[in-house]
Amino acid sequence: MKLKICARRGGGAHGGNMFDLRDVPVSRIPVVNVATVPQRSPLRYPGGKTWLIPHIREWLGNSGPDSLIEPFAGGGTVSLTGVMENLVSTALMIEIDPKVAAFWRSVLEHGTILKERILQFEPTIERLREIERSTPSCVLENGFRTLVLNRTRRGGILAKGASFTRRGENGKGVVSRWYPETLADRLAAIQDHAARISFTEGDALNLLPALLRGRGGNAAVFIDPPYTAGGGKRAGSRLYDHSFVDHGALFSMMADYRPNFMMTYDAAPEIVELARKHGFHAAALSMKNGHHNRIAELVITPAPIFV
Numbered sequence: 328m329k330l331k332i333c334a335r336r337g338g339g340a341h342g343g344n345m346f347d348l349r350d351v352p353v354s355r356i357p358v359v360n361v362a363t364v365p366q367r368s369p370l371r372y373p374g375g376k377t378w379l380i381p382h383i384r385e386w387l388g389n390s391g392p393d394s395l396i397e398p399f400a401g402g403g404t405v406s407l408t409g410v411m412e413n414l415v416s417t418a419l420m421i422e423i424d425p426k427v428a429a430f431w432r433s434v435l436e437h438g439t440i441l442k443e444r445i446l447q448f449e450p451t452i453e454r455l456r457e458i459e460r461s462t463p464s465c466v467l468e469n470g471f472r473t474l475v476l477n478r479t480r481r482g483g484i485l486a487k488g489a490s491f492t493r494r495g496e497n498g499k500g501v502v503s504r505w506y507p508e509t510l511a512d513r514l515a516a517i518q519d520h521a522a523r524i525s526f527t528e529g530d531a532l533n534l535l536p537a538l539l540r541g542r543g544g545n546a547a548v549f550i551d552p553p554y555t556a557g558g559g560k561r562a563g564s565r566l567y568d569h570s571f572v573d574h575g576a577l578f579s580m581m582a583d584y585r586p587n588f589m590m591t592y593d594a595a596p597e598i599v600e601l602a603r604k605h606g607f608h609a610a611a612l613s614m615k616n617g618h619h620n621r622i623a624e625l626v627i628t629p630a631p632i633f634v
């Protein structure tokens with residue numbers, strides 16, 4: 328397979344010898360078209376991992392953990408899939424962004440009212456601008472605001488400065504991705520499993536150590552932190568209001584506690600270097616990009632399960 332080089336060998340921003348991405352073995356599991364995987368999250372999250380679901384099924388299916396922890400939950404696709412496909416008994420989602428946290432709390436605690444709110448809402452650009460300017464004080468309204476902005480802003484971006492979609496899907500404009508019935512169906516499916524899903528708002532790096540100590544070897548941890556290869560801080564902050572994570576500390580934590588984890592990262596030599604430093608295994612996921620296969624993403628696990 329011909330792989331386009333995404334980074335040069337040699338010293339990089341971190342100094343020393345960078346690993347060449349061509350040395351990373353390619354995962355034997357193909358990346359799927361997202362249309363072939365059930366869409367379970369009501370959010371169209373930037374950096375969402377629906378396309379990674381076959382890897383998730385293989386990882387959880389083979390290791391059979393009791394529970395799943397998703398410390399950078401965002402749209403929560405992996406937790407929803409894990410629970411709904413009975414790959415795990417329970418899932419705990421953690422998210423630091425209060426807007427996203429309000430959404431998950433309203434889904435899990437006020438699902439029925441949220442569903443009604445969605446079905447009754449008549450979106451117009453004036454109404455959307457009003458919602459955008461609002462600062463709701465109750466969880467339900469805050470969560471509804473998050474959903475509305477996520478479905479009507481370009482790329483689903485919730486970060487400050489994001490703008491509404493102009494052309495939208497098939498030129499249908501700002502409401503082109505507001506599908507009330509579909510969203511209500513997804514909420515109903517989540518409600519059916521809500522007793523097995525929990526949510527905590529907070530900083531994953533602070534919360535994880537106690538969780539890993541408490542659950543020992545029975546929890547699997549899916550880690551998808553904000554990271555944009557080569558783009559630095561600005562690229563990350565365009566997508567998320569909370570885009571800074573100490574990746575070195577996160578890798579060290581996985582090395583110290585050694586849980587059954589799977590991390591996913593934009594392909595970058597610095598990340599391969601961190602994985603190798605701790606004896607983890609990186610597999611590259613290649614995606615077709617014009618005539619080339621481009622390494623777009625890395626999955627990192629304690630054992631070489633994908634190659």
Ligand SMILES: C[S@@+](CC[C@H](N)C(=O)[O-])C[C@H]1O[C@@H](n2cnc3c(N)ncnc32)[C@H](O)[C@@H]1O
Binds near residue numbers: 399401402422569570
């Ligand atoms: C790449 S996105 C996750 C996407 C998710 N896997 C999905 O499928 O939708 C990263 C998420 O981590 C959140 N985040 C950033 N720093 C965090 C932290 N310290 N603790 C918890 N969540 C954090 C961001 O707000 C963002 O929602």
